[in-house]
Amino acid sequence: MRWCTAAGVTGALLVALAQPAAAEVVVDQEEVRAEAMAMAPDPEYLADAEPAARAVAAEYGIPASVTAGQSVLESGWGRSALAVNHRNYFGFKCTSAGPGPIAVDCAEYPTTECQPECAPTVATFRVYESMTDSFRDYGRLITTSPYYADALPHADDPDRFVTEVAKRYATDPRYAEKVIALMVQHDLYRLDSPE
Template identity: 50%
Template sequence: MLTVTKGTSLMGHTTRRLLTGALLVLAAGAGPGLAPGAAHAATGAAPQTSVAGRVRTTDGAVNVRSGPGLGNAVVRRMADGAAVRLVCAVPGDRVSGTVRTSALWDRLSDGRYISHAYVVSATLRTCPPPAPAPAPALTPDEFIAAAVPGARKSWREYGVPASVTIAQAILESGWGRSGLSSVDRNYFGIKCQGGYHGPHATGCHVYKTTECDKAGKCFETSDAFRTYASMARSFRDHGHFLKNNKRYAPAFAHTKDANKFISAVWKAGYATDPNYVAKVTKIMTRYDLYQYDTWK
């Protein structure tokens, strides 16, 4: 079954097998990927709605702040009985107020915050986490320098040659410019499976996709891809994924021979592109990635 992202590129210019066994097919010449807002709109989350609340205070006017904590700037003050429109709540500094003692801060409809300790309202939902900032575009030298620590750690933990990890990341993420890598630090397109995201990911991010079967019949669906706090975490999860998937066991007889390792991974069904090994080894040679295979 083929998976085609709708209106954007998730990965770099290669066709490969993902965790679930589906294939992610990309259009050649795709742009740098999703912008943060577009990426999170892809989850299909409902737009924010507000609920009515009222300030109750016997301590004088209550501060409205720029963020959910006492260290944030005061932007205005609200008197007892003032009406407020509330969107959601987030954890912050604990405050003992007129209504209650609470560590929650209510986000107002204008994006400001007021301590829940002074607000009477219906129960609020928890605010969704903010969209992560996209990773900055890097030059090839900058990308490789940033990649080396995580790739070497993956080698020490799981036995995947660092040169292989870096070259695959370059090929599959388009030097970190794909939507998955720039927004979610997912450089290999590894999916969540049944909500499981492994020991290195922070969670799952759902993207709308279009899937096509072998007969060419296509339909809209969605897939959850793993999200990471850093490039290094994504690289380590790549090693964990290969090491703990039995189909790739033969590759680990070649942990000190990068060319044989990637050849064995490809033969086990990692990628459908018949030129995949040649592409990876070309990158390893051109950028002298073998120098990072210290075997220490």
């Protein structure tokens, strides 16, 4: 599944904390990712994400630098509608079976999906009680889905790990390059060392 940029949604992507989780907010992951790359770093977000990323590393063996980098890219430094309203820092959707074992609910949002033609649709996204739960679900998904099995042997090489994950995580051919750029620019590799 590929996310496309829908015209006229730029201003709707990043929302204030006070905004309700209304269906009129459009989820456009390509736009969120573009905004994340252009934004100034948010030390407060990184301070909140660091313990969650380290916990994923301890529980699932995923490099904390990769988890933090992907969360920055997928949530626009924690400012996307999904992150603000539903603590969903990775853009995960619900499945036909529901929210899964960690998420607590599903929330509908208008979005645009391309398969291969782009069209507006409504999708259900996972709702979490906390940032920690969102990060744990990321760790669970990456380590249990056969889509990402090729990444797991490279846990000691964050760049290679995210390169393997990116092959199935996103259709953007520059996805891994973007995550690696965030890891380099914001010294996220330091999260892979013991505290």
